[in-house]
Amino acid sequence: MALLISPDDLAAALRADAPPRVLDVRWRLDRPDGRPEYLAGHLPGAVFVDLETELARHGDPGDGRHPLPGRAELEAAARRWGLDDGDAVVVYDEGGALSAARAWWLLHRSGVADVRVLDGGVTAWAAAGLPLETGDVRPRHGTITLEPIVDGVALIDEAAAWPGHGVLLDVRAAERYRGEVEPIDPLAGHIPGAVSLPTTDHLDDGRFRDAAEIRATFVAAGAEPGVPVAAYCGSGVTAAHTAFAGALAGIDVTVYPGSWSQWSNTPGRPVATGPQP
Incomplete structure (x- = not known):
C-alpha cells in the first residue's frame, strides 16, 4: 500500500x-x-x-x-x-x-x-495550481470502527530500557537534544542513551526524501537492519513523523508518545546533555 x-x-x-x-x-x-x-x-x-x-x-x-x-x-x-x-x-x-x-x-x-x-x-x-476552498466542511457522521492500539507504542520504562537492546532516536532539533535550549519543558537535555536524529532530516524543501536516503540516515544513527528502533520527540507528535519516514524506508519505528514532556515531568528520571548519547 x-x-x-x-x-x-x-x-x-x-x-x-x-x-x-x-x-x-x-x-x-x-x-x-x-x-x-x-x-x-x-x-x-x-x-x-x-x-x-x-x-x-x-x-x-x-x-x-x-x-x-x-x-x-x-x-x-x-x-x-x-x-x-x-x-x-x-x-x-x-x-x-x-x-x-x-x-x-x-x-x-x-x-x-x-x-x-x-x-x-x-x-x-x-x-501545482490546484484549487482551494474556503469555509468549513461538515460531513455526515461516519460509521468507522477502530481497533485499540496494542503495538508500536513504548511506555516510559520501555523507553528508558530501549538503548540497552536497540536504538532510541531523539528526533527533536539537535540543540534541544544537546540541552542548549528548551522552550517548553521543565528540563533541557535528552534521555540517556538516545541518539540524535532530527526528523526534519527526512525532508527536502517540505517533501520526503527518497527511501534510500531516509534509510541511510537511520543507519548512520545506528539503526542497522534487525536493530529495534524507537523514537521520541517533545510530546509524541513529530515522533510519529519519524515513524512515517521509517515506514517509507521499510523500517518499523516504535513511538514513545509521552516523549520528553513526560520524561522531564517525571521525578527521578535521569537527564543527559551534550552531543553524545
Whole structure:
C-alpha cells in the first residue's frame, strides 16, 4: 500500500467515483490551532482535524503534553470526520507532514488500511495550481470502527530500557537534544542513551526524501537492519513523523508518545546533555 500521494495523483483520485476522505491536520508548536488557516483555504472537501483535542487527550503533566486519545474518543472523532470502514484516507498539513503524520500513525495503528500523506501538503497542492476552498466542511457522521492500539507504542520504562537492546532516536532539533535550549519543558537535555536524529532530516524543501536516503540516515544513527528502533520527540507528535519516514524506508519505528514532556515531568528520571548519547 502506498504511503505518499502527490498533489496531481490526489487531484485525480478526488475526481474518481470513490474519492478518498481528506483530512486537514494543520498544527504548529507556536500556533497549535490551525483552524483559521484551514478556513482561509483548504483542499476541496477536506475536514479539519484538531490535533490538540482529537489526536490527543488532556492529562496531567506526568502524562506528557499530548497523551494518546483512547480508542473510543479517536473513533468518535473519526466518525465526525465522516470516515467509514474501508475508506481510503489522505492527511496533510502545511508542508512537511510534521503534524499530519500524527493522524497517519494513529489511524494506521488503529487498523485503517489505506492512509496516505499528501507529499508537500497544502503548499505543494497550491504550487501545482490546484484549487482551494474556503469555509468549513461538515460531513455526515461516519460509521468507522477502530481497533485499540496494542503495538508500536513504548511506555516510559520501555523507553528508558530501549538503548540497552536497540536504538532510541531523539528526533527533536539537535540543540534541544544537546540541552542548549528548551522552550517548553521543565528540563533541557535528552534521555540517556538516545541518539540524535532530527526528523526534519527526512525532508527536502517540505517533501520526503527518497527511501534510500531516509534509510541511510537511520543507519548512520545506528539503526542497522534487525536493530529495534524507537523514537521520541517533545510530546509524541513529530515522533510519529519519524515513524512515517521509517515506514517509507521499510523500517518499523516504535513511538514513545509521552516523549520528553513526560520524561522531564517525571521525578527521578535521569537527564543527559551534550552531543553524545
